[in-house]
Amino acid sequence: MQYNFNEIEKKWQDYWAKNQTFRAENNSEKEKFYVLDMFPYPSGAGLHVGHPLGYIASDIYARYKRHKGFNVLHPQGYDSFGLPAEQYAIQTGQHPAITTAENIKTYRRQLDQIGFSFDWSREVRTSDPKYYKWTQWVFIQLFNSWYNKDSDKAEDIETLVATFSSDGNANVNAVCDEDTPEFSAVEWNGFSSKEQQEILLKYRLTYLADTEVNWCPALGTVLANDEIVNGVSERGGHPVIRKKMTQWSMRISAYAQRLLDGLNTIDWPQPLKDSQTNWIGRSQGASVTFYTVTSSGVENKHAIEVFTTRPDTIFGVSFMTLAPEHELVAKITTPEQKAEVDAYIEATAKRSERDRMADVKTISGAFTGAYAEHPFSKKPIPIWIGDYVLAGYGTGAVMSVPCGDQRDWDFAKHFDIPIPNIFEGVDISEEAFADKEKTVIANSDFLDGLPYKKAVKTAIYELEKLGQGKGKINYRLRDAVFSRQRYWGEPFPVYYVDGMPQMIAAEHLPIVLPEVEKYLPTETGEPPLGNATVWAWDTKTNQIVSNEFISPSGGDQEGENGVYPLELNTMPGWAGSSQYFNRYMDPHNDEAIFSKEAIDYWQDVDLYIGGSEHATGHLLYARFWQKFMFDRGYVPKDEFAKKLINQGMITGTSAFVYWVVPGGLSEDAETFIGKGHLMPSMFITKEAYELVEYIPGKLGVLENDKSKGVFKFVKSHIKNLDDFYFEEGGEKFSLNFKLLPRRLPTNLLKGVSDNLDIEKFEKSDFFKDYPDKKYLLNNKSEYLTHREIEKMSKSKYNVVNPDDIVKEYGADSLRLYEMFLGPLEQSKPWNTAGITGVHSFLKKLWKLYFNENGSKITDAEASAENLKTLHKTIKKVEEDIENFSFNTSVSTFMICVNELTAQKCTCKAILEPLAILVSPYAPHIAEELWEKLGHSESISTAPFPTFEPKYLVESSKEYPISFNGKMRFKMELPADMSKEDIEAAVMAHEKTQQQLAGRTPKKVIVVPGKIVNIVG
RNA sequence: GCAGGGAUGGCGAAAUGGCAAACGCAGCUGGUUUAGAACCAGUACUCUGAGAGUUCGAAUCUCUCUCCCUGUACCA
Structure with a gap:
């Protein structure tokens, strides 16, 4: 029987989907374990091999915990509001919802084929009104809260109003705006409703205020501080200017100290804690x-x-x-x-x-x-x-x-x-x-x-x-601006009466994003929602109605019809991601953000895996919302994730060519005229490129001793050299060239080498405007590209698509290989060539169970050797998973399979537990083996094998005998031999005498079970 | 500048005070076989960035230096 991975993987993916194998229950006698991934933004480019790294690690952990008897919550969803879909809508007119749905489909297909144990019945999408209903709901709770410094927590705004009307604000110890005036109870009660609302805005945890914001004209929106890198927008690199605008803000500064203190209570990576500490400043x-x-x-x-x-x-x-x-x-x-x-x-x-x-x-x-x-x-x-x-x-x-x-x-x-x-x-x-x-x-x-x-x-x-x-x-932490002048985001549940913001009651949520003609700001400079014609709130019917009914005065005078304009801004990207981890606990609940039973059972995230780039954005805001929800009694924990791991980046290996564009250089070296279209384009090597120096402060390159070889190469390809001594506008030009490093797609190389596949290259779209190409070849007639390790990205042509890997080697190979590359937290370069190692491991594993004729498995009793191999594997794999050291587990499996193969082990007593050990890493093959072993249920909840130390006990130990710390020879001695006897035995050995050559040792160190060291 | 992480064969790495380089890739030799591949057996290289210290013993702990990566920066 052959290991037909494509067939097996399809079979089990279908089985898991059909049987809802990984569905988590909110009521269970089992202990809970919540494993969460940072949900992806579904971009149009799809996944590359770097994306699933964290998902594979968390999936291994989730599957392991199921084997250990836990009720595991392992959900997945999409952070599906965001700029790229909107930019695409502006360019093409296609509704961002359509683009987003298409991208999600691709993501889902790609994720499914890797065999993750996600509970897809709990999927959330931040752009789904059923989901953002609750994002709007949290916003309303924030609006209706203030921060009491005496109790050091958020409280209902009504308690503040009560204090104001009885005592004024002199003794209120609250986090509020700097310019909040002092007033007595009498004054407060004498204020108009509008004056009272204005004052309350100075206390609310989300408030409307004129703030200096970071305005990005190119993106047409404001940006939060963490969305700006080196003074330009993080997305797109556009300039950002300071501008005063009326904006919603979040009073996160009220939580500065608690956000700082909370870091001591959570197991998060130190660099991440450090950057939050610095950010809070x-x-x-x-x-x-x-x-x-x-x-x-x-x-x-x-x-x-x-x-x-x-x-x-x-x-x-x-x-x-x-x-x-x-x-x-x-x-x-x-x-x-x-x-x-x-x-x-x-x-x-x-x-x-x-x-x-x-x-x-x-x-x-x-x-x-x-x-x-x-x-x-x-x-x-x-x-x-x-x-x-x-x-x-x-x-x-x-x-x-x-x-x-x-x-x-x-x-x-x-x-x-x-x-x-x-x-x-x-x-x-x-x-x-x-x-x-x-x-x-x-x-x-x-x-x-x-x-x-x-x-x-x-x-x-x-x-x-x-x-x-x-x-x-x-x-240093400032209040976070919460308004975005964009279309594709959560609408605010807010309308304006007489310029003052009013919350829409929770029972009328969600306030659904309106349709618009254009996704650009209006001619009067209002956000895209200003284009919506049906975007007013009817306070009598509690419905969104056409703008034509809006009260002419905008106020609430007698005789008006009670229709008011709705907020035109939308919420920022981090709104939806600040509550999703809680919503997963009860994602289809329409009555509440989550039921009490669900939150009481699941409590918080036990393991959260994701990239370190979210350190000061998502992870700080989410902690803030969680603390707020805790203060208001909605959640039992004031930190949402106990442990967090940052997975490292998988880097790609870009390929560079060095392109020579010939042309003419004026005598003063101030003007260069390219003649690339008339003359051959030439490609030289990195080494040659580095020999060439530019004329300091001028254009063109210097022809000197070092660069003469390159000049010779260039000249040899120019048919009529006289063409390169020409005159234009009365100035004389002589041969010179420009050197441009350019990236090429790695699929234009021969196999996994650095050699350019010239034939393929010349047929490709790259440099097709320059049909005449010459190459500086090495002595084997090859053109060697220069390889550099960089971040994997579409624009660098170095992405590796997991689809191709899965097709050729299978999902189990991909999973194993991603883990095998190195420690989870470290960044490491991808090299597809190496995957054959883990792939042949899976084939060897398969061969332990099957030969050409079918199953080899017997009921024979396991030998001591078999048991020793199995149990040392159990011990190591269990330790590794607990320590998130997944790379070393893969090696351990390889050793185990190599040993069992050499031992010609066929007994069920060994091979059955082995299948369970492998299952978190390579679940498809494990399910297949499990089934073939005679089981009718999925392997996913089979109990993890128990390590028995007795099988590892040795009767003898091969002691390394060292002299002054250098190992010279080895000696086989009984494991239970006493220190004294070991020393005597070693000293009696002829090789010891040889090493000492008559000297008397000063000291003999004997560490039983480890080593003997003779000093002298 | 500051903070954090790191430097081990040609490459990815393992070993966290006790036999350096397990495991895999690439290389080499042989076998089997082929349209291509796959598979099996065997095998070389290199000595932990540099220097000092602690120790019976250091890749591992301490100090100094060099280099690399990541984050962050006029934060008063």
């Missing part, structure tokens, strides 16, 4: 208020609030710096300095955020002409503006201590501002002194002689006494 220090000096008494005295981590250096302040955007700048700048300051502000506004970040070396700034008073010395301090101070961090103003901060030092040096030294015995003439540990304060009045910690405490105490400062903890 807690710094402890003090806020200090400086007042501006008024010269004539006519101007207003202004307060400048700064945050500092070094209040101990307060006597080192020699100037203050404000961000150019700081609101006080316009108010305090003196008439004499106005021109300079205005010019500077204009210049910095022109520079994009990216330029500012890229160029950190150039020091720039301007003096405002104004002075602030030092809180203690009362001396005037000049106030500057400078773009090294960021408007978005802290208060956008700093007290500059040039002797203790390098940026302040650089600024002071540049503008010739004094640098007072307040450190004892430290030279600050060359650079600032930032070491806290070695700090001893000097020249600082009451702080003199104090070390860092004491000085900080004292300074804060004195500032508090003055009423000009207090200890403060500052977080």
